[in-house]
Amino acid sequence: MVAQVIDGKAFAAKVRAQVADQVAKLKEENGITPGLAVVLVGEDPASQVYVRSKGKMTVEVGMNSYEHKLDVDTSEEDLLALVEKLNNDPAVHGILVQLPLPKHLNEDLVINSIDPAKDVDGFHISNVGLLGTGQKSMVPCTPLGCLMMLRDHHGSLSGMDAVVIGRSNIVGKPMAQLLLGDSCTVTIAHSRTKDLPDVVRRADIVVAAVGRPEMVPGDWIKEGATVIDVGINRIERDGKNKLVGDVDYASAAARAGAITPVPGGVGPMTIACLLANTLTACCRANKLPEPEGLTA
Numbered sequence: 124m125v126a127q128v129i130d131g132k133a134f135a136a137k138v139r140a141q142v143a144d145q146v147a148k149l150k151e152e153n154g155i156t157p158g159l160a161v162v163l164v165g166e167d168p169a170s171q172v173y174v175r176s177k178g179k180m181t182v183e184v185g186m187n188s189y190e191h192k193l194d195v196d197t198s199e200e201d202l203l204a205l206v207e208k209l210n211n212d213p214a215v216h217g218i219l220v221q222l223p224l225p226k227h228l229n230e231d232l233v234i235n236s237i238d239p240a241k242d243v244d245g246f247h248i249s250n251v252g253l254l255g256t257g258q259k260s261m262v263p264c265t266p267l268g269c270l271m272m273l274r275d276h277h278g279s280l281s282g283m284d285a286v287v288i289g290r291s292n293i294v295g296k297p298m299a300q301l302l303l304g305d306s307c308t309v310t311i312a313h314s315r316t317k318d319l320p321d322v323v324r325r326a327d328i329v330v331a332a333v334g335r336p337e338m339v340p341g342d343w344i345k346e347g348a349t350v351i352d353v354g355i356n357r358i359e360r361d362g363k364n365k366l367v368g369d370v371d372y373a374s375a376a377a378r379a380g381a382i383t384p385v386p387g388g389v390g391p392m393t394i395a396c397l398l399a400n401t402l403t404a405c406c407r408a409n410k411l412p413e414p415e416g417l418t419a
């Protein structure tokens with residue numbers, strides 16, 4: 124079997140075009156421009172690249188982008204004060220504090236200081252609780268992007284066996300909640316899972332989100348399964364820098380029915396969903412109908 128490649132880059136462009144249409148409509152009919160504030164503490168090069176790319180795409184869909192770059196040794200007090208200012212700014216509908224934060228800052232405390240209605244990452248405990256109980260919430264961007272691709276490929280996911288490898292609060296746990304919400308039978312596997320190869324071999328859907336380059340070999344993949352590769356790992360091979368996923372793409376593509384590439388799979392969908400969430404937050408803040416097909 125040669126897997127169908129799920130083109131996340133093209134899918135993300137379509138999602139962004141939908142968002143742009145809705146933003147234009149909001150401006151025209153309601154005089155409202157959605158605004159996204161991104162806060163970056165420190166100068167991690169990878170984070171700077173992502174923040175730049177988010178800002179560019181925010182403007183491309185017609186939204187206002189507010190970038191706040193803080194010194195690496197910013198105090199928790201100052202960061203909390205900025206978040207509070209953004210919480211109270213009516214021009215800001217979405218707030219994203221880029222993670223990871225420098226070690227001296229308490230991530231949980233900072234994330235939970237964001238107004239849950241503006242928490243476009245969906246990391247606030249209120250949103251986590253709402254998602255876990257099937258109530259309307261802000262849904263984390265990466266899992267939402269994965270869900271959109273899975274629904275697009277399969278239609279219904281009902282009754283499918285899904286294995287999520289990785290138990291992070293950012294990807295693994297919310298991904299499992301979303302798959303459960305779509306009536307999959309869900310297993311969350313992790314570094315202590317016994318017989319991981321056999322657990323993965325029974326899955327119709329494999330979501331790999333561990334952050335270890337190419338750790339899932341093709342012979343763990345059931346023939347015809349759908350593979351969603353969340354990993355974005357920079358490695359050096361043959362003297363060159365390369366971006367690879369958590370899945371060994373070549374061997375997995377020889378067995379899977381469908382697979383997302385790295386780059387060009389989940390990554391672009393994450394940013395598209397961030398913009399979709401910002402639009403959703405803006406509509407909710409203004410008591411306007413929510414865009415269809417852009418939320419879970």
Ligand SMILES: Nc1nc(=O)c2c([nH]1)NC[C@@H]1CN(c3ccc(C(=O)N[C@@H](CCC(=O)O)C(=O)O)cc3)C=[N+]21
Nearest residue numbers: 173219220221222223244355386387388390391393394
């Ligand atoms: N509060 C918070 N929210 C986040 O959503 C968040 C974060 N912190 N911290 C960092 C991670 C990482 N992240 C990515 C987004 C897009 C790509 C992406 O578009 N990747 C391209 C390739 C980019 C490249 O070439 O490096 C791709 O996969 O095709 C990657 C990674 C969001 N993150």
Ligand SMILES: [Mg+2]
Nearest residue numbers: 224225226228
């Ligand atoms: Mg920390």
